[in-house]
Amino acid sequence: MLSAPCRPPRTAMSDETVRALYDETYAADYPSLYIHPWRRKHELNVGRLAALLDRSPGRPPNWLDLACGQAWHFAQFPGRARMVGLDLSAAQLERAHANAPHAGLIQANMTEAAFTAGSFDLVTNFWGGYCYLASRERIAALWRSAIGWIAPGGSLYLEVLLGSDLASFNRSEFAQRTGFRVWPRSADYSEWTYEDSGGAHLMTSPPLEAFLDILLPAFRTVEAEHDGMFMTHLVATGRR
Numbered sequence: 001m002l003s004a005p006c007r008p009p010r011t012a013m014s015d016e017t018v019r020a021l022y023d024e025t026y027a028a029d030y031p032s033l034y035i036h037p038w039r040r041k042h043e044l045n046v047g048r049l050a051a052l053l054d055r056s057p058g059r060p061p062n063w064l065d066l067a068c069g070q071a072w073h074f075a076q077f078p079g080r081a082r083m084v085g086l087d088l089s090a091a092q093l094e095r096a097h098a099n100a101p102h103a104g105l106i107q108a109n110m111t112e113a114a115f116t117a118g119s120f121d122l123v124t125n126f127w128g129g130y131c132y133l134a135s136r137e138r139i140a141a142l143w144r145s146a147i148g149w150i151a152p153g154g155s156l157y158l159e160v161l162l163g164s165d166l167a168s169f170n171r172s173e174f175a176q177r178t179g180f181r182v183w184p185r186s187a188d189y190s191e192w193t194y195e196d197s198g199g200a201h202l203m204t205s206p207p208l209e210a211f212l213d214i215l216l217p218a219f220r221t222v223e224a225e226h227d228g229m230f231m232t233h234l235v236a237t238g239r240r
Contacts, residue, residue: 012134067129
């Protein structure tokens with residue numbers, strides 16, 4: 001565990017605060033911070049996504065990426081799926097359009113999305129984007145909704161940030177090089193703040209069991225694989 005004291009609790013981030021954080025300057029820096037240095041994570045993403053797209057019941061599959069950012073994942077698979085990306089940041093979506101001009105892009109809060117039941121073969125969420133939702137209840141509600149958007153036989157792929165990994169982040173080479181820090185707002189890191197060049201990100205991280213409780217009844221197979229850095233890759237296949 002980190003030796004730094006817990007910072008005082010703060011209120012959850014509003015949509016306006018998140019949009020302001022992901023401004024033009026931060027979006028311009030984003031690839032050098034969260035794309036290029038994370039080779040192992042992205043190799044795992046590409047391998048997992050390729051397998052999921054290959055086995056998808058849809059031809060071509062319909063793929064929804066929640067908190068799609070700059071659409072790096074879409075850009076790896078041009079022509080492989082009908083793609084829809086959703087994000088709060090206009091600056092991120094501008095770059096997403098350049099990276100994946102074939103994708104449909106929506107600027108919105110993912111908790112307010114209203115998609116037709118069974119309309120996607122694959123739903124994804126990377127970099128723990130759900131952590132901005134500020135409560136376990138809102139996070140659970142999002143994944144229950146997302147499961148409803150998935151067609152029978154379809155899949156859900158999300159990257160989960162767990163407290164045990166957050167507790168070690170400040171000792172990582174990345175943190176030492178950049179000066180970015182994680183600050184616990186609860187003893188188990190279920191509530192935490194991440195500070196980087198963009199500012200302070202107020203985050204919530206339920207334990208892995210909270211995700212499994214939702215996914216296991218809805219899918220035939222659920223796998224969890226750690227990427228050796230800070231992400232647990234949770235892949236649920238065979239929507240019942």
